Amino acid sequence: MVHLVVEPKVASGVGVSLEGVVRTFGGKPVLDGVDVIVPAAGRVGIVGRSGAGKSTLLSLVAGLDDPDGGEINVGGAARAKDRLARCALMPQRDCLLPWRTALDNAALALENAGIRRREARRRAAPLFARLGLAGAEQLRPAKLSGGMRQRVAFLRTLLTGKAVLLLDEPFGALDAITRAELQEWLGAVLAAEPKTVLLVTHDVEEALLLCDRVLVLADGRVAAELEVDVRRGGAPRRELVTSQAFLELRERALEAIG
Amino acid sequence: MRRLWPPVVLLAGAVGLWELVVRATQTPDYLFPAPTSVASSLVDDAGVLGRATLVTVREIVLGYLLAVVVAVGMAVILHFSAALRRALLPILVLSQTVPTVLLAPILAIVLGYGIEPKLIVVAIVCFFPIVVNAVDGLRSADPELVRMMRTLHGTRLAIFRRVELPGALPAIFSGARVAATYAAVGAVFGEWAGSSAGLGFVILQAQPALDTARIFAAVLVLSALALVLYALVTLTERLVVPWQPEARRA
Numbered sequence: 001m002v003h004l005v006v007e008p009k010v011a012s013g014v015g016v017s018l019e020g021v022v023r024t025f026g027g028k029p030v031l032d033g034v035d036v037i038v039p040a041a042g043r044v045g046i047v048g049r050s051g052a053g054k055s056t057l058l059s060l061v062a063g064l065d066d067p068d069g070g071e072i073n074v075g076g077a078a079r080a081k082d083r084l085a086r087c088a089l090m091p092q093r094d095c096l097l098p099w100r101t102a103l104d105n106a107a108l109a110l111e112n113a114g115i116r117r118r119e120a121r122r123r124a125a126p127l128f129a130r131l132g133l134a135g136a137e138q139l140r141p142a143k144l145s146g147g148m149r150q151r152v153a154f155l156r157t158l159l160t161g162k163a164v165l166l167l168d169e170p171f172g173a174l175d176a177i178t179r180a181e182l183q184e185w186l187g188a189v190l191a192a193e194p195k196t197v198l199l200v201t202h203d204v205e206e207a208l209l210l211c212d213r214v215l216v217l218a219d220g221r222v223a224a225e226l227e228v229d230v231r232r233g234g235a236p237r238r239e240l241v242t243s244q245a246f247l248e249l250r251e252r253a254l255e256a257i258g
Numbered sequence: 259m260r261r262l263w264p265p266v267v268l269l270a271g272a273v274g275l276w277e278l279v280v281r282a283t284q285t286p287d288y289l290f291p292a293p294t295s296v297a298s299s300l301v302d303d304a305g306v307l308g309r310a311t312l313v314t315v316r317e318i319v320l321g322y323l324l325a326v327v328v329a330v331g332m333a334v335i336l337h338f339s340a341a342l343r344r345a346l347l348p349i350l351v352l353s354q355t356v357p358t359v360l361l362a363p364i365l366a367i368v369l370g371y372g373i374e375p376k377l378i379v380v381a382i383v384c385f386f387p388i389v390v391n392a393v394d395g396l397r398s399a400d401p402e403l404v405r406m407m408r409t410l411h412g413t414r415l416a417i418f419r420r421v422e423l424p425g426a427l428p429a430i431f432s433g434a435r436v437a438a439t440y441a442a443v444g445a446v447f448g449e450w451a452g453s454s455a456g457l458g459f460v461i462l463q464a465q466p467a468l469d470t471a472r473i474f475a476a477v478l479v480l481s482a483l484a485l486v487l488y489a490l491v492t493l494t495e496r497l498v499v500p501w502q503p504e505a506r507r508a
Contacts, residue, residue, distance in 0.1 A: 062409055064405065064409065084409070084411070088409065088410065089406075091405065091406055091409070095403055095405075095406040097403065097420065098501045099425075099499075099501045108407075108410055108412075108420070109410040111420070112407070112410050112411050112412040112413070112416050113411065142501065156410070157410075160410060160411065
């Protein structure tokens, strides 16, 4: 197994857990007793309608927000500040800094960790070639396509070196073809670099393709829990998404979303 | 370059008309000099104007740089302290209602006839647009970028250095460009309040002598100085803020 990141933190037993998490906004519960367990190096997808509380859930896990009830644990840490320190969040928008080149954007987390710019670049550079971004290093975000921007944004998240990755609609802004491409790309990257992943998306297919388990969030609760036993490995995407087992899972998820 | 043509043609037309009207009405030079009289004054008084220009350029450049440094520094302090911002920003706005023309003589009395009071007048005139734009620019950082920096474990200082400050540069430069057009006027005010050299001093001396053509020549040089400063600031912006889409070009 090839570790892409220079300093990988070995995932400890527990990845992420949420127990009876409640979060209310203006008296209205957005999350109303949510339980989620992501084993270390496991991948869990959360799907649901817009406004089902998916992004709220991710903000809570990331330590950007505190729940009104219940407990959240990320790699053994419960306090918001410690949760924030143990995971890396990839936001819905790529949030690349327009004044930085792709390479410097990717290296941002390293610089934030106090590593000097030259050294941060040296560590980030090899990943560009390996992740299909060769030649894009010196381009500013304005010159990158939507798909390239998301790749750089993911790379930036990966380079935090954290064992837990929180992905918030990572490909939500892309067209269908680019999106399919990036889903395959992300699957390959995660196969080479196992991480604890919590993926939030409104795209059921995406969750089923990338995750071991998919939870359906509806009315502030987990409405369904699907084990994705159609293995992703090997089978090409087109074959997989049209297989009977996949279609059945998809049907069950869509039904639970309601 | 093509964008330069319309104003150049318009200006040439206006100057031509001016020349025509002055000649047709046989207006004496001391009342309203024709462009050709101004041009010959530029040539004849080149020595006087040249020496005066050197003095005034120094005041403009040093005063302007002083304004940029103090204004950006002040903006950063105000950005980090909400309490100071609430207390100081209204006072800064209020201070703008004090006419600089009145401030200049007081500064001359307190600081004498050297270059210092002129620098301060130039700096005061240029300070406001820069500080206001810089504070706004720093505060209008994209909250999603700030959030992203937090999730990438950036400290407050890292967020400032890597997101807020670069994001505020376009705003800082638009303030600096406005200020660049004020600097020459500030230098003249400073010189009028008490000086023995500079373009403002040349104007003061030419007035009782009814050498109106020379006054016009001095004003022309002052405008040119303001224009050059403006161009330099714009050029600096292109170098420092290369990621700006080529949308706005003044």
